[in-house]
């Protein structure tokens with residue numbers, strides 16, 4: 001395989017070698033079921049509980065408030081269905097936003113088909129939810145507000161603290177999908193005023209298929225699965241021990257990295273260098289997302305008059321891994337719901353490309369993109385009727 | 394991400410006949426209602442034979458690959474023969490397309506047909 005320039009870290013990240021090392025014994029000699037009584041198994045139980053403490057520390061929660069799940073999707077499902085089912089006597093109205101991840105949106109649509117009412121809040125051109133609009137959307141029968149902490153496509157950071165305060169005052173449960181925030185901004189569930197929060201380990205150099213659901217004490221919620229009473233009966237099923245240990249290690253490493261200001265600044269510097277370089281080298285491009293309130297690793301651009309999938313495959317020829325919100329790249333043939341919610345017309349959303357960085361990126365990645373991208377854009381524009389007609393309008 | 398055959402990727406990478414023909418004898422402008430793509434096909438005709446054909450496409454890998462192959466297929470053919478080039482033929486020659494992408498090949502066929510229609514309407518005048 002030729003050299004890879006991996007700039008798709010919002011899709012998933014490379015597992016840290018230290019994480020793999022920490023996990024290995026739990027596939028091997030520490031294979032015991034943590035629910036068994038004998039001492040060998042009880043050592044595994046202890047390790048799980050130590051992992052829970054580590055994960056709790058990462059978000060400033062009490063270990064008892066941490067439930068291990070299979071990832072972001074399950075945690076989001078847990079929050080939304082769990083609250084909806086447990087509180088339907090109080091009401092059947094939920095507030096969310098138009099730019100949530102499908103794990104939230106599709107769960108809400110599912111409930112909508114089953115008798116719940118959902119308000120999907122608009123966002124402004126930067127992708128920001130307005131706390132005022134949220135206030136106006138609150139009703140007597142509202143049981144849950146679910147707003148993501150940062151958006152996976154454009155990186156915009158939502159005013160979670162403020163929304164949390166509004167929810168608390170109104171006595172409504174508040175969930176945030178913080179999947180794209182972990183390892184990028186320190187998370188403090190107490191400061192954020194959240195009742196529930198979702199994380200997925202694979203977005204911060206942990207293993208795939210493991211996540212965390214923060215559930216504040218006292219929240220009235222249904223279990224996500226019934227069975228053998230694991231995770232305080234909220235999420236039954238034999239624990240995925242290697243993955244739990246791996247996620248805890250990833251939390252520990254990410255926690256340290258967040259304190260390393262130079263290391264964090266480097267990721268932002270790379271992203272900014274790419275943004276600046278693309279703006280200099282390619283005419284007629286748009287940067288999406290909030291200019292300042294944006295996670296430091298994310299750069300989403302729309303290249304006018306060409307299509308994202310064609311760009312993406314050309315970048316792939318050069319070993320560059322990115323993603324696109326274009327209709328043609330989506331399988332559903334719908335452009336990204338996030339870009340449309342920003343008010344971008346269909347044909348602009350068509351040319352979207354997302355670059356997302358991690359601690360493993362270097363200046364060589366930025367250099368490579370800046371070397372090849374202008375040529376790719378020029379080539380595709382030359383054969384685009386929209387580009388060739390642009391002056392004639 | 395959609396899975397493309399090696400042939401599609403090759404046709405996309407080594408694409409031929411992209412660009413416009415300035416004094417074309419027929420132009421077919423088609424749009425894709427499914428995903429919003431646009432494809433323009435230009436033909437040059439002499440003695441009822443298509444002597445040149447080019448395309449401009451604002452669209453995906455499949456749209457570009459199918460329009461490029463369509464232009465290759467019609468060059469040297471009579472107008473009547475060119476009308477027989479179907480999207481199915483194009484897809485077969487490319488070793489198949491993901492189902493979601495079949496409509497892109499339909500666009501290529503329609504583009505050629507529209508260009509011929511345009512040529513015929515000009516000749517009549």
Ligand SMILES: Cc1ncc(COP(=O)(O)O)c(C=O)c1O
Nearest residue numbers: 071072073101103152179180200
């Ligand atoms: C914001 C957000 N929420 C949820 C998810 C789903 O996470 P997972 O794939 O781990 O279930 C993702 C990842 O794609 C995401 O970016």
Ligand code: FES
Nearest residue numbers: 328428452453497
């Ligand atoms: S042109 Fe849009 S999917 Fe092919």
